[in-house]
Amino acid sequence: MTWKMKEVVLAVILSVICGVIYLGWSTLWLPISSLVGPVGAGFMFGIWVIASPIVAYIIRKPGAAFVAEVAAAAVELLTGSHFGLSALLVGVFQGMGSEIAFAIFRxxxxxxxxLMLSGALAAVFAMIYNLLANGFGYYSTGLLLTTLGIHVVSGIILGGWLAKVVVDALAKTGVLEQYAIMKERRKKGDINGHVSGL
Incomplete structure (x- = not known):
């Protein structure tokens, strides 16, 4: 499927917005992790993967989730993330995990x-990156499972569920009328109307 110019523009705009949010979230992570520890601060994870489900939910094309997450991670890096290059690299892994969720259902x-599966798989792939970057001896089994569990739950809630809430709210304003999400909703509305009229 080829992307229309308006879809590219929207994906870029949303990715930039998410990237700036990622940067702010990364800055907030520092004091919170110092208070509750890196594992406890894992509940914040989901926001870092929200670009993928937001853009994919609106545009509904292969590659949307991956491109959005990588672009948002690149913006985070370029705007001065203290995570440095790892912000982009983990974004690539998160984007792959998120994309798989949509690919599973073709x-x-x-x-x-x-959308929730997208957030969960992004968390799993982020952990794969962490293991590759830090070495498999970095985590004890208990710490690994605890961290992964917190990240998955956060990805489901702050990544998937929150993405749906945000996009549905945007849809009500009418700004998404020209995109796949609204076209499919109108199509379903027509089908339901015909069925109810039988």
Whole structure:
């Protein structure tokens, strides 16, 4: 599927916005992690993967989730993230995990379950990156499972569920009328109207 120019523009705008949010979230992570520790601060993880489900939910095309996450991570890096290059590298892994969630359903299902799965798989792939970057001896088994569990839950809630809330709110304003999300909703509305009229 080829992307229309308006889809590219929207994806860029949303990715930049998310990237700036990522930077602010990264800055907030420092004092919180010093208070509760890096594992405890894991509840913040989900915000760092929200670009993928937001853009994919609106545009509904292969590659949207991956491109959005990598672009947002690049913006975070270029705007001065203290995580440095790892902000971009983990973004690549998170984008791959998120993209897989939509690929599993052949890019035909964009409901809450799929968006939550997107956040969960982004967390799993982020952990794969952490293991590769830090070495497999970096985590004890208990610490690994605890951290992964917190990240997955956060990815489901702050990544997937919150993405749906944000996009649904945007849809109500009418700004998404020209995108796939609204076209599919109108199509379903027509189908339901015909069925109810039988």
């Amino acid at each position: 890019y035909k299902r964009y409901n809450l379950l799929t």
